[in-house]
Every structure is written in C-alpha cells, then in structure tokens.
Amino acid sequence: MATVYRARDRRLGREVALKVMHAHLAEGVDGASFVSRFRREARASARLSHPGVVAVFDQGVDGDTSYLTMEYVPGTNLRGELQAGPLTVDRALDVAEQVLAALSSAHRVGLVHRDVKPENVLIGDDGAVKVADFGLARAVTEVTSTATGTILGTVAYLAPEVITSGGCTPSTDVYAVGVLLHEMLTGALPYPGEPPIQVAFHHVHEDFPPPSDRVDWLPAEIDELVAAFTARDAGRRPTHAGAALAAVLGLRAVLDDDVLQRSADRPSVPLGPDGPDGPDGSGPVRPELDDIPDGSPADGVDEIPTGFFAEVSAPGHDTEHVVTSPTTALTGGTAPDDGGTARPRRRRRAVLAGVLALVLLLGGGSFGTWWWFADGPGAWTTVPADVAGLPEEDALALLAADGLDASTTEAHDDAVPAGDVVSTEPAPGERVRKDGTVALTVSLGVLMLAVPDDLVGAPQAEATSALREAGFDVGPARPEHDDAAPEGEVLGVSVPEDSEQPHDTTVRLTVSDGPAPVRVPQVVGRSKDGAASDLDAAGLEVEYADPEPSTDVEEGRVLSQDPEQGTTARRTDTVTLTLSSGPPDAEVPDVVGMSSDEATAALEEAGFEVDVNRYLGGLLDTVRFQDVDGTAPVGTTVTLTVW
Structure with missing residues (x-):
C-alpha cells in the first residue's frame, strides 16, 4: 500500500522513514477505504508511546499523495536475522519479550496490531527490537463490531478466529507471537511448501504443532508456552500481551543456561513449493525492486472475505491480493502491475486458489453448509452480556432462550447476593458454540464461619489457635489489667462466642495483663x-x-x-x-547496800531508769530498798531508797 523512503528532515536535522501511499490506491471505489486505513495508521501509532514501537512523527497530504513521517531504525528485521538460521532459545525469548512489551502498550490503549510477522519486527543495530506498521491496527471495539466481511493480515500468522469470522482481540496478537516463537526456535513455519489456503485450513482445524516436533531437545515447557499462545480457542490464550509477557518471563526463569544458549540446526526440508520465497512465509528479507510491479500494494497485507479462503501473499512479499467476492477468487484476480498484467507465478497462485475455491463451492456445497453450522461462524453465538448478577433462575431462562445449556456450581462471594450469578465460563460477550454449555458460578453469599466457644478463660495461645483453625484472622490482643485473672488469660472476645461471622472478620482477644x-x-x-x-x-x-x-x-x-x-x-x-512487742526483759541488778552513785550506775548500765528517794537526807548514802528486782522490761524505772 505504500513505498518507504529513507529521508532527511531538514528542519530537525534527523533521518526519518517516509512512507508514501501508492497513488492508485486512492482511486476507484475502494480508494476511500485505503486512504482511511493509511491515515488510521498514523492515528493509531500516535496513541502509542513506547520505546518498542516505531514512532510516527507526522502525517500529511501533498496534493493527492498521502504520507507518513516515521522513526528511521537502522539495522534489519527479524526476517533478516532468521536468514542466518534458527535463533538461540535465549535470543528467541528476548525478541518475544520485547515484541510483547510493545504490543502490551498497544493493548492497554485498546489497539490490536493484527499483522505481527517477522517483516514488522525491526532489529536495530544495537539489537533492540521495535514493532512497526500499525497500519492494520484498529480500536478493539471497532474490530469486534466490524461487519465488512474482510480479514486483514498475513495468513501464516493469522489466528483461527480471524480466518473464520474476521474478529480480532488482543489474544489474536498473542497467537501471532506464538507462531513467531515457533519460527525463531525451529527456523521455519510449521507448514512449509503448502499454499496459503491449506495453511489457513490447518490453523482453523488443527492444533498448532509443538516446536519439539522439529527440534527434539526443546523442553516441554517451551512446547507448553507455544501451545498456550496458539490455542485455537481464543479464550484459552493469554488475554493480552501483558499476560503473555509474564508467561515468557516465567519460562525463562526456569530454563537451564545450557538450553538458553542452544539453537536448532538449520532446517533441511524445502521451505516452499517455489523455493525459499514460497508461500509458507520464509521468503527473503525483501524482494528485489524489479519483482514489484509499479503501483502494486506494498504492505504484505492479505484480505480474505469472511467464510472464504482466497489467494494471499506470502510473508516477506510486498504484495497484497484483495478478494471481495467468490467470483474474484474463481477468476484468479490479482493486483495489477504497471503494465496491466500479472506476473506468471502470481497468476499460477491465483489460478490454484480459484480451483481450490471452485472445488469447495461446487464439489463441496453440502460440506460448506455443514461446516458453516457445525464448525464455522454459524455454529457460534455469544454469551449474553447481562447474565452475571441475575438470579440463577433468570440466568438459566435467558441462556435457554438463546439455545444454550448451562451447568452450575456454587461458590461463596463477598459482593454478590446468595442465589445470584457471580460469573460465567465463557465470560459474558465471549463466543460459545450454539450447542455448548455455559458454566455458571452461583453465589452462596458471604462465607460465614463459626466462632469457637470457651475462649474466655482459656490461655491466649490456645484461644488464638482455635480461632485460626476455624478460619479467622486474629488481630493484636488488647491487654487489660485484672486482679483475678492471671497474666495471658483471655478476658473477652471482639465477637460473640459460638456465633457466626463473615470469613474476613478479624477477631481480637482481650487478654489479662495481670494486676495493675x-x-x-x-x-x-x-x-x-x-x-x-x-x-x-x-x-x-x-x-x-x-x-x-x-x-x-x-x-x-x-x-x-x-x-x-x-x-x-x-x-x-x-x-x-x-x-x-515493746522493750525486751532484762535482769534487774541487786543494788541494796551500795552507795547511791554505784547503784545508779549499775542500773543504768543494765538499761533501767533510776529514781533516788533519800530518807532523812541520806546521811549514810546507803541504798536500803529498791522497788523492782528480778527481771523487768528494759527502760523500767527503778526507785531506790537511800539512808
């Protein structure tokens, strides 16, 4: 759809990539669609700001010519790196991580790339990876509601839902990254040499082959990752690039270093019926300029009307075939070159596609009808959007009205009232076979737990253990002084014992801290x-x-x-x-016959008080009587009579 030039921005003094849309694409009935798609690339890329996304600096019109000014990335692309052979496991995971990081930034703002392939994965001279060409990206809401019947993308990397219904979600990009991983690890796509219509058939009807089918030493974990990314059921893939990136990082963490540093041998099988540039998607980095007719589309984009397989271009070829009706497929229509004739090889491919389409339409009409209603778009419907939150009986009636069976399981839920639907599998709005079953999870209400009894009076450790065994969280204890309860004994509980409480209740114990x-x-x-x-x-x-x-x-x-x-x-x-008990008893000295001074000294030395009573003046100074004798309390007063 455009030619890309390396140019110089004279105003800012930097090299840029200038993408100029082919003038003939803006002409005719479909001209407005092509111009809209070209300008949508600018709007979509302008919404992204991520080092892993090629930046769009400007967009404008020069007369009838529309152009984009984009970041110039010196280096090669992933197709060029794959020409040297399979990548090491470490390098393959590194590229996948950087691609998913870039896609994640797009998915967060509601954009789906829709054309992830090696040609759109640029490898800078510094080894950094950038995702280019969001020309097929559209807002998710626009993609899922489109009714044009046209599918855009490169068939080797298209998810089954894109081929069968044209619908895209972020998991569609995850599918393409899974195909990229297979190609980086093995050196080739899984269906070499087969025409695009057959490749599309494989994607729709067969599980994607594991890389270990070709490289037997690859561990099962890598097979499981690729299988998760390329699940035919979009609901079984990571829902967006961010979730896929987490899975790749988790895988890298468990792989041994010797596995990470190892790479597979170059494939020995032919890559396609026409040699290395066959329709399997393993063509050269870019075709020679002489191989591209002047004025032909140059974006490697293929359009397939919903429900039909048509001629599609191989990855690595800057060609685009537009098939808008079965008649075009049957007549082998192709993009015109500057001389108004198609190259022989393209005509052979278009004729082959026309023959195959004719066989499907004429020889397999009944099969086509069966396929439409058994495995095609006619076999699918969507889960009603308003099932979640309805009472179980109403939800069952609503599903039955759409011809869907239902199975129910019960689970406790903190927000949804008992008896109402918590969730569905598939989720509301997701696809489900018309003869399929929708699994309903019905709320049992808030999970209630029984509070043990006999907690008050028990030791703190014992009560805490009983509460945790019952399913409760136990908060910090509240200490409280108590004269009667020993330290550590439970005095009270924040909820009544032997009651039922919500499972997320935090129970706190009041515990004795002993007397104050x-x-x-x-x-x-x-x-x-x-x-x-x-x-x-x-x-x-x-x-x-x-x-x-x-x-x-x-x-x-x-x-x-x-x-x-x-x-x-x-x-x-x-x-x-x-x-x-008062003073102690002591032996009272016998001082009769002593002088008053001698008697006083003896009694005081024994601890007694002395009172002297002199008779007739105490002329002889001789103690004649003492009123206390024997033993008496120390300090007792002894009265002496002195003559």
Whole structure:
C-alpha cells in the first residue's frame, strides 16, 4: 500500500522513514477505504508511546499523495536475522519479550496490531527490537463490531478466529507471537511448501504443532508456552500481551543456561513449493525492486472475505491480493502491475486458489453448509452480556432462550447476593458454540464461619489457635489489667462466642495483663490498724510476722515492712509487717547496800531508769530498798531508797 523512503528532515536535522501511499490506491471505489486505513495508521501509532514501537512523527497530504513521517531504525528485521538460521532459545525469548512489551502498550490503549510477522519486527543495530506498521491496527471495539466481511493480515500468522469470522482481540496478537516463537526456535513455519489456503485450513482445524516436533531437545515447557499462545480457542490464550509477557518471563526463569544458549540446526526440508520465497512465509528479507510491479500494494497485507479462503501473499512479499467476492477468487484476480498484467507465478497462485475455491463451492456445497453450522461462524453465538448478577433462575431462562445449556456450581462471594450469578465460563460477550454449555458460578453469599466457644478463660495461645483453625484472622490482643485473672488469660472476645461471622472478620482477644502495678506506701511506725488501712487502699494484701521487741518503736506499732516503701508491686501482692512487742526483759541488778552513785550506775548500765528517794537526807548514802528486782522490761524505772 505504500513505498518507504529513507529521508532527511531538514528542519530537525534527523533521518526519518517516509512512507508514501501508492497513488492508485486512492482511486476507484475502494480508494476511500485505503486512504482511511493509511491515515488510521498514523492515528493509531500516535496513541502509542513506547520505546518498542516505531514512532510516527507526522502525517500529511501533498496534493493527492498521502504520507507518513516515521522513526528511521537502522539495522534489519527479524526476517533478516532468521536468514542466518534458527535463533538461540535465549535470543528467541528476548525478541518475544520485547515484541510483547510493545504490543502490551498497544493493548492497554485498546489497539490490536493484527499483522505481527517477522517483516514488522525491526532489529536495530544495537539489537533492540521495535514493532512497526500499525497500519492494520484498529480500536478493539471497532474490530469486534466490524461487519465488512474482510480479514486483514498475513495468513501464516493469522489466528483461527480471524480466518473464520474476521474478529480480532488482543489474544489474536498473542497467537501471532506464538507462531513467531515457533519460527525463531525451529527456523521455519510449521507448514512449509503448502499454499496459503491449506495453511489457513490447518490453523482453523488443527492444533498448532509443538516446536519439539522439529527440534527434539526443546523442553516441554517451551512446547507448553507455544501451545498456550496458539490455542485455537481464543479464550484459552493469554488475554493480552501483558499476560503473555509474564508467561515468557516465567519460562525463562526456569530454563537451564545450557538450553538458553542452544539453537536448532538449520532446517533441511524445502521451505516452499517455489523455493525459499514460497508461500509458507520464509521468503527473503525483501524482494528485489524489479519483482514489484509499479503501483502494486506494498504492505504484505492479505484480505480474505469472511467464510472464504482466497489467494494471499506470502510473508516477506510486498504484495497484497484483495478478494471481495467468490467470483474474484474463481477468476484468479490479482493486483495489477504497471503494465496491466500479472506476473506468471502470481497468476499460477491465483489460478490454484480459484480451483481450490471452485472445488469447495461446487464439489463441496453440502460440506460448506455443514461446516458453516457445525464448525464455522454459524455454529457460534455469544454469551449474553447481562447474565452475571441475575438470579440463577433468570440466568438459566435467558441462556435457554438463546439455545444454550448451562451447568452450575456454587461458590461463596463477598459482593454478590446468595442465589445470584457471580460469573460465567465463557465470560459474558465471549463466543460459545450454539450447542455448548455455559458454566455458571452461583453465589452462596458471604462465607460465614463459626466462632469457637470457651475462649474466655482459656490461655491466649490456645484461644488464638482455635480461632485460626476455624478460619479467622486474629488481630493484636488488647491487654487489660485484672486482679483475678492471671497474666495471658483471655478476658473477652471482639465477637460473640459460638456465633457466626463473615470469613474476613478479624477477631481480637482481650487478654489479662495481670494486676495493675502500684507503689508500696510507707507504714513503718504506723499502728497495726492504720498500716492495714493504707495497704488495703493501695490494693495490697497484708500478713504479719512475729512481733519483735524494740526500744524505739512503741509496742503494737509497725517495726518493719517487706517490700519496703517506694518499691513497685502489683495489686493483690502481699506486704509482710513486723509489729513491735515493746522493750525486751532484762535482769534487774541487786543494788541494796551500795552507795547511791554505784547503784545508779549499775542500773543504768543494765538499761533501767533510776529514781533516788533519800530518807532523812541520806546521811549514810546507803541504798536500803529498791522497788523492782528480778527481771523487768528494759527502760523500767527503778526507785531506790537511800539512808
């Protein structure tokens, strides 16, 4: 559809790629469609800003000529790199990762590339990969609602749904990347030498062959990745390039280094019926300019009317065949060259396609009808969009009205009320065979869990274990002082015991931290009753030790306490008090006959007080009587009578 020139932007002083649309494409009945598609490439690419996407700088019209100014990428393309043979596993995965990263940026803004192939994967001189030519990309909503009956793309990389119905989704690009991976790892596409119509038939009716069919040392994980990307059922593929990229990264992480560094041998089988540039898609990097008729389309794009196989161009050929009706296929119509004649080889291909189409139309009319309703577009419908959220009975009735069977499973759901449909498989809006079954997941409502009983009074560890076994999350415990419960015993639960609670309820326990701390008051010297009252007010218990004699503390008052005053204790702790029993007993010296001074000295030395009573003036100074003798409490006053 265009010729690309290497040019220089004189204003900004940079090299650019200038894509000039062929003038004849803007003429005739379909001219407006071609011009629209050309300009749509500019709009689509302008929405993308990613280092892996070839940038479009400008778009304009010079007279009747439309052009794009694009980023110039010095280097080659993936087709050129494949000319040297299969890539190493590491390089193949690296290219796939970069392509998927670029496609992911497109999928995020609602664009599908629709023509992923080696010619559109540019390899810069620095080894970086860029995806080019979003000329076939359209908004997903536009693609899925199109009713033109025309399919765009290169047949070797087309997903089955594109061939059968023309519909495209992001998983369509994932399919093409799966084909690219097969080609990079094995060096060839899976159906070498077969005409495009047969290649399309394989894509629709057969599972894509695993790379290990050709390269037996490739591990099963690679086969599984390619199989996932190229699943015939679009619903079984990664839904977009971002999900596919995650799968490739996961695969690389589990492969051994010796596998990553290994590459397959160059294929020895012929690549196509016409040699290396056959229709299997393994042609040269670019055809010689002499092979391209002046004014012919040059985008490697093939259009196939929905429901028909038609002549399509091989990857690597800058040709485009447009077949808009079975008549064109049967007459072998091809794009005109500048002389108004088709090249012999193209005519042979068109004739071959016409013969095959004629066989299908005339010799297999009944087969075609059967195929349409058994495996073709007529065999499919879509899941009603409003099934999810309906009550089960209403959903079953709606599906039955569309001729669809249903199976149901039940599952708890936090948002959908019990009895309503949570989801469907396939999802609403996705394709399903008319004789197929839609699996409904019906909500059981919020999952409720039973709270164990006997939690209060149990140790914290035991209660926590019981709650977790019941399915609950247990939050941090709330500590609370308690005079009666020992430290670590459960005092309360945030939800009622033996009740039912939603499964996502976080249960918190109130746990005893033991009695509260208190400071021990000073009670030494206090009377027995006064000391007991002070300690009781502090929440402390009292016990008494045996009284001890004291000459300093009055009998019956607190002589000592344990713990001492000012120390920290816990409520209900016990403070031991020792009361004074008064002074101790001592032997009273016998001082009768002594002088008053000698008697006084002897008694005071023994701890007694002395009171002297002198009779008749105490003329002789001799103690005649003492009023205490034997034993008496220390400090007792002894009265002496002195003559």
